[in-house]
Amino acid sequence: MAKWKSPKSLVSLLVGVGLIAIPNQEGRSYPSDGLVTAALVAEVKSVQPGEPFWVAVRLGMRDGWKVNWVNPGDAGLAPTVTWSLPEGFGVSSLLWPYPEKFSIPELAIFGYEGEVLLLAEITPPTxxxxxxxxxxxxxxxxxxxxxxxxxxxxxxxxxxxxNHDVAIADGELVEAFRRTREALPVTPRGWDFSARVSRDKISIRAVPPAGETLGLDQVTFFPIVQNVIENSSRQELLKKDAVYQLDIERSDMSMTSPSRIKGVLVSREGWGSIPYKALAIDVPVDE
Amino acid sequence: MKRISIVLVTMVLISFAANGLALAGDTDHKTSKDKQAKIGEATPLFTLADYDGKEYSLQDFQGKYVVLEWTNMDCPFVKKHYKSGNMQKLQKKYAQEGVVWLRVCSSAPGQQGHFEAKMIANRIKTDKAMAAAYLIDEKGTVGRIYAAKTTPHMFVIDPKGVLIYAGGIDDKPSTNTADIDGATNYVSQCLDAAMNGEPVKTKTSTPYGCAVKYAKK
Structure with a gap:
């Protein structure tokens, strides 16, 4: 990839060319501003009356460029999607794959590099x-x-x-949906989560299901809303007997103590018998 | 023995001077918590030079309301509030009411938002910015004390030197100028309430914008 001399020259260049369309392999053109290529894609080629199907807003980022997660972290903005669908069509809320934490001096950004698919389920009328x-x-x-x-x-x-027959999308697209689903946070079964909040710390305790032997090494918590944790601070994973505890510095900006801890826990090694890397948790804070 | 005491005295004097000079020496570590600006508490004092080299000390403004606006003139969120004239309008309105409005730029050299003096002067002129000063914090020392995260990130200090607001400029996080009308501006809400002797409703909010381009450590 060509190195840009400075962000400034890149910006002015983009302003100069405006929005351009970059053709993909199928010869279709997707809108792109040179930094992000966007497409609306479906897992099926044809739909059936009343049968829900999955679509995704697919964003492909140029090398080094990022878009944010639903909680952008310390800076940035989450992408927004506004649907315009034919009458009688229903759409689920967006499903966000777990993000990465990008550290920059003093701050941390939650988001995606490379590519992300934001999924939604669409239900056509009968x-x-x-x-x-x-x-x-x-x-x-x-x-x-x-x-x-x-x-x-x-x-x-x-x-x-x-059509009466379901036609599945191309292999590449099906694979992209599959990869994305693997990165969606799942509700943990058999695990017991609880949370405690002290003056400057949030502790999330995780008790694995009985008989589960696993070695968690690095776990990162991403709160679903801003101002809960100090995003850039190190999260410390402790283990005592079979119980894990993740200690996280609280946000300086939180004026009130949270009553629930809601977000995504990501373990690079996975969660033992759960074949996913991200768990969705929403637990009340212990008194 | 005499020599040692002289050395000691000199060292003590140097350390006092360093303290007075806006907490220098903290750049190698994350600013310790007790030196951080906190809502409802007296803010740590600082001295910074503007782009022309003129020094401004927070101390000089005791008895006045002070607004700190973290800025980066090339950030689309900052542009939103300057292209629309929103920021200038606020700066002008509150200057007339005796409020001291200081812009602070913590962009490190080579990073977006770090400009030469002449360029800054030009941009201020083109933008018709009405702030009392545009302060350079290229080491990020003051930015770290305030935990300034984004541009813009707004802070309001009352005449007693107490931090009474920290957060976003308003409640509509976007780069779209159309969102300014209809947004609740937290800075004017805070200043208007405080100047009328009323309690400040929103003391903190989530700042939104570009990341402050701090120097790497």
Whole structure:
């Protein structure tokens, strides 16, 4: 990749060229601002009346550029998606794969590098007629950051046919959906989580299911909302007998003590018999 | 023995001087908690030079309300509030009410937002910015004391030197100028309440913007 001399020259260059379209392998053009290429994709090629299916806003970032998670961390903005769907269509809320923590001096950013798919389940009406075609629309806005930040956005469209037979999307897309699902936080079964809050610390305790032997090494907690933890501080994992405890410095900006601890716990080594890396937790704080 | 005591006295004097000079020497470590600005407490004093080299001390403004605005003129969030004229409007309005508005730039040399004096002067002129000063904090010392995270990140200090607000400029995190109308501006909400002797409703909020481009340690 070519090295840009300075973020400034890059910004002015982008302002100069405006939004351009970069053709992909299928020859289709996806909107791109040169930093982020955006597409609305579906896991199916055709839809059936009343049968839910999955779509994704797919964002591909240029080398080194990042977009934020739902909680951006210390800076940035989470991408937003506004749907425009035909009448009678329903859509779930967005599902966000677990993020990475990017450390910069004094601060930490939660987000994605490379590529991310933000998933949503769409339910078409039962009244849908075969041989119809449906057009799904999504307005996506993002902030791409490397050293500098550049806001971007695109109006995305996806046309699907209505058919009695389900037609699965291309292998590459199916694989991208599969990878994304692996990175979605799951509700842990058999695990017992609890949380305590002191003046300057949040402690999350995790008791593995009985008989589970595992060696957690590095666990990172990502709170779903801002101002809960000191994002850039080190999170310390302690183990006593079979019980794990993750100690995290509280945010200086939190004026009130949280009553629940809600977010995502990520373990690079996974969680023993749970074949996922990210767990979704939402626990009341012990008195 | 005499020599040693002279050395000691000199060292003590140097350390006093260092303390007076805005907490120098803290750049190698994360600023210790007791030196951090905290809501409801007297803020640590600091001295910074503006882009022209003129020094400003927080101490000089005792008895006045002070607004600290962390800035980076190339950040799209900062541009949102300057292109729309929103920031200048606030700066002008509160200057008329005796508030001292200081912009602070903690961008390290070579990082976005770090400019030469002439460039800063030009930009201030083009933007018609109305702040009392544009202070250079390229080592990030003062930024770390306030835990300034984003540009903009806003702080309000009352006439007694107590920090009464820290957080976002308003409640609409975006780069879209259209969001300014209809947003609740926390800085004016805080100043208006405090100057009327009323309690400040929102003392902290989540700052939104670009990351402050601190010097690597």
């Amino acid at each position: 009244s849908l007629k075969p041989l119809d075609r449906v057009t799904l629309g999504a307005r996506v806005d993002w902030l791409a950051c490397r050293e500098a930040c550049v806001p971007g956005g695109a109006d995305l469209k996806l046309e699907l046919s209505v």
